[in-house]
Amino acid sequence: MNNTELVTKFYTAFQQKDYKTMQELYADQAVFNDAVFIDLSSKEVRAMWQMLLTRGKDLTLEFKDIWSEGNKAGATWIATYTFSGTGNKVTNHIKAVFEIEAGKIVKHTDSFSFYKWARQALGIPGLLLGWSSVLKNKVQRTAKENLQGFMK
Numbered sequence: 001m002n003n004t005e006l007v008t009k010f011y012t013a014f015q016q017k018d019y020k021t022m023q024e025l026y027a028d029q030a031v032f033n034d035a036v037f038i039d040l041s042s043k044e045v046r047a048m049w050q051m052l053l054t055r056g057k058d059l060t061l062e063f064k065d066i067w068s069e070g071n072k073a074g075a076t077w078i079a080t081y082t083f084s085g086t087g088n089k090v091t092n093h094i095k096a097v098f099e100i101e102a103g104k105i106v107k108h109t110d111s112f113s114f115y116k117w118a119r120q121a122l123g124i125p126g127l128l129l130g131w132s133s134v135l136k137n138k139v140q141r142t143a144k145e146n147l148q149g150f151m152k
Contacts, residue, residue: 003068003098006098007066007075007098009025010022011063014063015061026105027102028042030104031045031106033109037143038144044147058082059079060081063075064076072098072099073097074097074098075095076093077094077096079094083122085122085142086121086123088120089120092116094110095110096109115130118135118136
């Protein structure tokens with residue numbers, strides 16, 4: 001499987017809420033980062049996808065613009081879901097970059113505007129404070145605690 005096929009398989013599994021296939025695509029030494037989840041190990045990122053897909057009942061996903069160059073690949077994807085903390089609807093536009101070795105993801109970085117996400121997910125607090133590191137740090141801590149609780 002080439003890198004473009006791997007990314008397509010990953011997001012197709014994501015659309016189908018097939019976290020097991022997503023988990024299998026990560027190498028044992030993989031690392032994941034985005035604006036909320038920082039420096040997740042392969043065990044943590046595998047659990048994160050399982051948590052998000054089993055808890056995100058109305059999650060829908062679109063993906064496009066898949067590319068590959070050398071050991072890097074990526075895509076643009078859009079997640080639409082209800083944020084459980086507030087019940088607010090979120091449409092998040094994300095750019096993903098993967099580093100792939102021996103047919104497995106070793107590094108996965110998702111980039112999106114935390115401020116845009118916070119405005120949608122958190123409402124007025126996100127609008128007023130979504131730019132601040134205080135709010136971002138709180139969201140990151142809460143997400144990490146939720147993931148650790150899920151993993152237990």
